[in-house]
Amino acid sequence: MSNIVLETKNLVKRFGGFAATNDVSLKVEKGARQALIGPNGAGKTTLINLLTGVLEPTSGTVILNGEDITKLPSHQRVHRGIVRTFQINQLFNEMTPLQSLALVVSNQLGISARLWQALGRDPRVGERCDVLLNQFHLDDVQDQKVALLAYGKRRQLEIATALACAPKVLLLDEPVAGVPEGERQEIFDIVNALPAEVTVLLIEHDMDLVFNFAKTVSVLVNGALFAEGDVKSISTDPRVKAVYLGEGHHG
Ligand code: ADP
Ligand code: MG
Numbered sequence: 001m002s003n004i005v006l007e008t009k010n011l012v013k014r015f016g017g018f019a020a021t022n023d024v025s026l027k028v029e030k031g032a033r034q035a036l037i038g039p040n041g042a043g044k045t046t047l048i049n050l051l052t053g054v055l056e057p058t059s060g061t062v063i064l065n066g067e068d069i070t071k072l073p074s075h076q077r078v079h080r081g082i083v084r085t086f087q088i089n090q091l092f093n094e095m096t097p098l099q100s101l102a103l104v105v106s107n108q109l110g111i112s113a114r115l116w117q118a119l120g121r122d123p124r125v126g127e128r129c130d131v132l133l134n135q136f137h138l139d140d141v142q143d144q145k146v147a148l149l150a151y152g153k154r155r156q157l158e159i160a161t162a163l164a165c166a167p168k169v170l171l172l173d174e175p176v177a178g179v180p181e182g183e184r185q186e187i188f189d190i191v192n193a194l195p196a197e198v199t200v201l202l203i204e205h206d207m208d209l210v211f212n213f214a215k216t217v218s219v220l221v222n223g224a225l226f227a228e229g230d231v232k233s234i235s236t237d238p239r240v241k242a243v244y245l246g247e248g249h250h251g
Contacts, residue, residue, distance in 0.1 A: 002066065005030045005199050006051065006082070006169050011060035013046055013223075020046040021057070022223035028169065028201055035210045036203045038220035039243060044203045047220065048171050051201075052084045053077045064169070081168030085158045085175060093147035097138045097157050100146065101129045104164040128164070136160040136190055152176075152183030156190060163194065170194065172202040176209065188213060211235055219243070 006028040013021035020043045028034055036044050049055040051062055053074035061070045064080055072080075092100060105128045133139045136156045141149055146157065155175055162170055175191060176184040188209050194200055204210045210217065210231075217234040219227040227240050234240055 035214035083167035084171035
């Protein structure tokens with residue numbers, strides 16, 4: 001049995017003549033804590049979009065647990081266990097965290113997604129929501145409208161929603177983007193505490209957060225895989241440093 005859960009082979013995505021993803025062959029092991037880093041415009045989000053079926057590749061393949069899923073639509077990939085959060089917040093502002101999670105959990109359990117049924121009819125929904133609300137530090141705000149939540153809490157709810165989909169592979173695209181500095185560590189604490197059996201591939205700019213989270217780091221530059229290794233080898237790699245030194249910000 002291979003311990004590779006997710007793999008790309010020679011993945012290419014062209015926009016016109018421009019290769020946003022350039023011959024990427026990436027392997028993600030089961031239970032990995034893997035970070036995808038690289039300068040702005042390196043193709044990180046595009047790669048996640050190819051993995052999740054938001055985009056179709058120009059060529060190459062995406063393989064999940066040995067199955068070629070390159071042509072599968074997004075929702076079927078979610079069924080098979082690839083779940084992502086977006087770089088930009090995608091929650092329903094008028095709902096509460098409890099309601100948001102209840103919808104996803106009831107859907108997971110095969111219960112009609114009507115809210116009053118989701119919350120009222122099946123105790124398993126409430127129980128699972130309680131666990132998630134606690135795990136993601138949302139108990140205090142579970143009945144507040146999402147629109148009124150602090151931005152960090154919204155991101156926590158997003159990850160909670162993704163985890164409620166029972167992912168095998170969780171893809172997090174900049175989970176602390178836009179979050180004030182003081183709220184970032186809490187989110188990473190939650191990410192670091194995700195169940196070990198859930199494979200996590202994460203895009204993040206802040207190198208301190210990356211190096212505290214990841215075991216494996218993959219570096220994308222100009223759409224191509226530029227370097228890959230454990231935290232120590234990547235953080236001391238002069239070629240990787242050189243890529244970042246040219247940037248206006250750290251990470
Ligand atoms: P990153 O997430 O690493 O910052 P992206 O994957 O968002 O980078 O973008 C990689 C490159 O592909 C960028 O130059 C971007 O402008 C380009 N790109 C992304 N999406 C599209 C699109 N839908 N059409 C044209 N160009 C795109
Ligand atoms: Mg991006």
